Amino acid sequence: MGLENEINKHTIHKLEQERDMYKRNWDKALKQHDTLIDDIAVLKANISRLERKNEKQLELLTKFSGFINFKLWVSPANDTYKYFRCELDKLGGVMV
Known part of the structure; x- marks a missing residue:
């Protein structure tokens, strides 16, 4: 029973480590999620x-x-007004 007990302790220890890793990853993902939600509000x-x-x-x-x-x-002969009309026409959609 001693060897079986040691194997169980080792297995439990490995599972606890894995659980802790998943918990850290979850916390990290949750923090990123919250940051993204804040970013969306700002945008x-x-x-x-x-x-x-x-x-x-x-x-x-x-x-x-x-x-x-x-x-x-x-x-109608003023070059400055012609220039601005031409530039406005290049912008498109700006008509009165």
Whole structure:
């Protein structure tokens, strides 16, 4: 029974080590999960902020496009207004 007892103790010890390893890996994975969840919240906030900023910039760009159109109507030969109209056309989708 002495040898059998030693084998059982050794097996129990190995199983405890394996259990501890799995526990450490689980804790590490859980910490990574929590970090990723926090990162997602930050990214969502950044997306919302950038969408608001983009909307304001598009509004301004649309107004500027209208202004350039008016200036070209008033002064069709002005090279500066032609240049800005051309650049706005390259951006695409900005028409008034």
